[in-house]
Amino acid sequence: MVSEAKISIKLALLGDAGVGKTSLRRRWMGESFKESHLPTIGVDFSVRIVHEENTEVEFQIWDMSGQDLFRPVRERFLANSQAILYVYDVTNPLSLERLRYWNQEARVAIGGDRYQNVCSLLVGNKIDLVSNSKETLPRAREILRELTACGSSEEDKAIFLTSALTGENVEEVFTYITKKMVKRILLNKQES
Ligand SMILES: Nc1nc2c(ncn2[C@@H]2O[C@H](COP(=O)(O)OP(=O)(O)OP(=O)(O)O)[C@@H](O)[C@H]2O)c(=O)[nH]1
Ligand SMILES: [Mg+2]
Numbered sequence: 001m002v003s004e005a006k007i008s009i010k011l012a013l014l015g016d017a018g019v020g021k022t023s024l025r026r027r028w029m030g031e032s033f034k035e036s037h038l039p040t041i042g043v044d045f046s047v048r049i050v051h052e053e054n055t056e057v058e059f060q061i062w063d064m065s066g067q068d069l070f071r072p073v074r075e076r077f078l079a080n081s082q083a084i085l086y087v088y089d090v091t092n093p094l095s096l097e098r099l100r101y102w103n104q105e106a107r108v109a110i111g112g113d114r115y116q117n118v119c120s121l122l123v124g125n126k127i128d129l130v131s132n133s134k135e136t137l138p139r140a141r142e143i144l145r146e147l148t149a150c151g152s153s154e155e156d157k158a159i160f161l162t163s164a165l166t167g168e169n170v171e172e173v174f175t176y177i178t179k180k181m182v183k184r185i186l187l188n189k190q191e192s
Contacts, residue, residue, distance in 0.1 A: 008058040014102040015087035017066030020125040023164035040065040042073040078109035083119040090124045090133040120147040128163040
């Protein structure tokens with residue numbers, strides 16, 4: 001029997017306070033949805049094991065507070081991130097613009113050279129609250145161009161519209177990032 005390879009992925013959730021980072025994490029972890037906003041204090045952490053291409057993937061999720069005051073804490077935990085979900089709220093256009101700020105914070109914490117290897121995805125959350133969430137996509141594409149996407153020719157695929165409330169597209173986000181990261185890590189292993 002061929003034993004599975006084992007890898008771990010350190011994924012950070014970044015975005016303004018209240019956009020739904022914790023709700024997305026909880027949804028993917030199979031936990032219940034909370035109606036009230038309980039702000040994350042500093043950083044929350046979850047681990048989930050998934051399997052992809054004969055590889056066991058330990059997904060470490062670092063769920064960051066969106067409040068300014070926790071910047072020093074975030075920086076410490078961001079430093080080793082391999083993937084980042086930049087989350088905005090589709091009902092709040094400012095939260096989409098603010099992803100440029102979050103990108104700067106991540107670049108500084110991770111370091112310019114290393115940031116080039118980080119896999120970034122944009123997630124527009126709370127689509128259950130609007131009938132036209134796709135209207136945010138043109139601007140989201142522009143902003144994503146400034147970030148490092150998971151393969152620049154696949155920009156469209158690196159933007160997901162989700163609802164942590166209904167669960168729509170949440171699994172797809174994590175499946176996408178798993179496939180991308182496993183492919184990349186296995187490729188790097190072969191080359192080294
Ligand atoms: N309708 C709807 N509400 C959502 C959704 N996701 C989150 N919320 C609500 O938005 C509020 C904030 O959600 P959180 O997940 O705590 O936000 P956060 O980004 O983790 O916030 P901080 O930890 O303060 O940075 C809560 O009241 C959630 O119930 C969603 O997809 N749809
Ligand atoms: Mg939170």
